Amino acid sequence: MRIMAFDYGTKRIGIAVTDPMQIIATGLDTIHPMHIIDYLKKYLQTEQVERFIVGEPKQMDNTPSQSAIHVRGFVNLLKKTFPEVPIEMLDERFTSKMASAAIAQSGMGKKARQSKELVDTVSAVILLQSWMSKGF
Template sequence: MPRVMAFDYGTKRIGVAVTDPLQMIATGLDTIHPNQIIDFLKKYLQTEQVETFVVGEPKQMDNTPSQSAIHVKGFVNLLQKTFSDIPIELLDERFTSKMASAAILAGGVKKAGRQNKALVDTVSAVILLQSWMERKAFR
């Protein structure tokens, strides 16, 4: 079974998470600079099958798009153009960064590790992917 890949998009870093082949476990894969993401994905897709991309959709508390939504839309368009055979699903990403920070703290990571924004982005992508898998299980 192909994997599912999730992205926590940011203008400085993109957190990337992926499922195992059975789509039961979400794991942080890496944090990639936006300028390198397409090359990273092309290389990854040479050895792994991915059936769906899940992209975090930034929203405000009133459910309207946040200021960063325009950047995410550009990223989604780039994914669609480059990997037209892989469907893309958007998923509300509100609170994923706060949840990631809390998970890192609960995991006993020292202060220097908690301040590592790349780690927060990767864990945010994992949380996003786990949320997607939970929603899929209840469909």
Template sequence: MRIMAFDFGTKRIGVAVTDPLQIIANGLTTVHPKDIVEFLKKYLTTEQVERFVVGEPRQMDGSVSQSAPHVKGFITILKKNFPGIPIETIDERFTSKMASAVIAQSGLKKADRQKKELVDTISATIILQSYLEKRSFLS
């Protein structure tokens, strides 16, 4: 079964999933927040997801950021629509900066590097990879 991670934003949600063996995190897509439930319902008809991992925005000092209420609302939507799938959160403080650095070093053309969707998808992938690393460290 796969693990799915989200980089929540009010304009776009970056989505990443693991392979079925939960070894590698792969960027999947970005979805508009209003379309996420429909997207997930469709995805879950063909793929099994063991758990959701949601990036939790924090300030540099570790306190909750301004976007935290939006993320809490997103988690509530996930719980309501997919009650059988457990949800975990993970600190996402540096994911957008890391995603931008990955893109800058990727060799993509400037126009492609500036696509915000790409940053969101890569951020979700970094969130998922961080979760996998943390989990393997703890086991």
């Protein structure tokens, strides 16, 4: 079964998944929040997902950031729609900066490096890799 991670934003949600053996995290897609539930329903028809990991936005002092209320709404929607899939929150501080740095170092062209969708997807991959490295 796969693990799926989300980097939630009000304009885009970056999505990453593990392989079925849960060894490698890869970017899956970037979806508008309005379409996420339909997207997940379709995905879960063909793939088994053991757990959702959702990035938890925090300030430097460890308090919730302004976007935390939107993330909580997203988590509640996931719980209501997919009650059989456990959800874990994981601190997402610095994932976007790390994603931007990784993209910059990848040798991609300027246009690709400026893609906000790519940053969101890579952020979800970094979030998932972070969760995996903790040995859950």
